Amino acid sequence: MQTTGFDEEFRAYVQARGPALLRAAKQLTGHPLDAEDLLQNALTRTFLAWDRIQDRGALDGYVRRAMVNINISQWRRRKLEEYPSDELPEVAGVVETPCDMQERLEQALQRLPERMRAAIVLRYYEDMTEPEIARTLGISVGTVKSTVSRAMAKLRSELGIPRRPPPP
Structure with a gap:
């Protein structure tokens, strides 16, 4: 498979900045596996927009902004699994097997x-x-x-x- 200079430039960027971007993703998500998914999604968006990004020095900012936006979108999509209540549930005295x-x-x-x-x-x-x-x-x-x-x-x-x- 032949790669273009475009692909090589992106690959070099990911290899050089990947670890730092992954640390940022971990801070956003709080979970290593979620961070990997988040970074992958952000890098996919960056790759698709690669030819439109004029300032290569702003790439980190672009990827970080993409991670923040993706993370916020995921929060919004999550279904609320717990419902707030004025009363606390009773504590079970005996655990049933x-x-x-x-x-x-x-x-x-x-x-x-x-x-x-x-x-x-x-x-x-x-x-x-x-x-x-x-x-x-x-x-x-x-x-x-x-x-x-x-x-x-x-x-x-x-x-x-x-x-x-x-x-x-």
């Missing part, structure tokens, strides 16, 4: 009425679709949906699991 939870779930399942238990087992243990469950139990798809919904509400209630809030 997966075995304990599995046992509690099995007991709660046994307390469900037969049709609810069957619908839950077929849906979540056997991974059957609602139409398959309807055919198996001899009921309508609508009845399957409402039965599974009511059964899940009972299980959540018995196990003390709060219902998920609706998405914002």
Whole structure:
């Protein structure tokens, strides 16, 4: 593969300034792997604009500005995963092991009425679709949906699991 002087000039720049630019990216992101991705994206933008950059002495500033802009865009795109609240959640006193939870779930399942238990087992243990469950139990798809919904509400209630809030 032949490279042009344009490519060689860019390659020399990246080799010479790459480590310093990576340190700047780490300061922006706080994480080494995110910093590498950020720098790569900024260098891609710089490469695409290489022929339009007249002042080669301003290259570091161009790449740093690109990193800042990309980083800000990523912040804006991130979905808010935590929601502010006036109340702090209660601190759990006892940590439950997966075995304990599995046992509690099995007991709660046994307390469900037969049709609810069957619908839950077929849906979540056997991974059957609602139409398959309807055919198996001899009921309508609508009845399957409402039965599974009511059964899940009972299980959540018995196990003390709060219902998920609706998405914002």
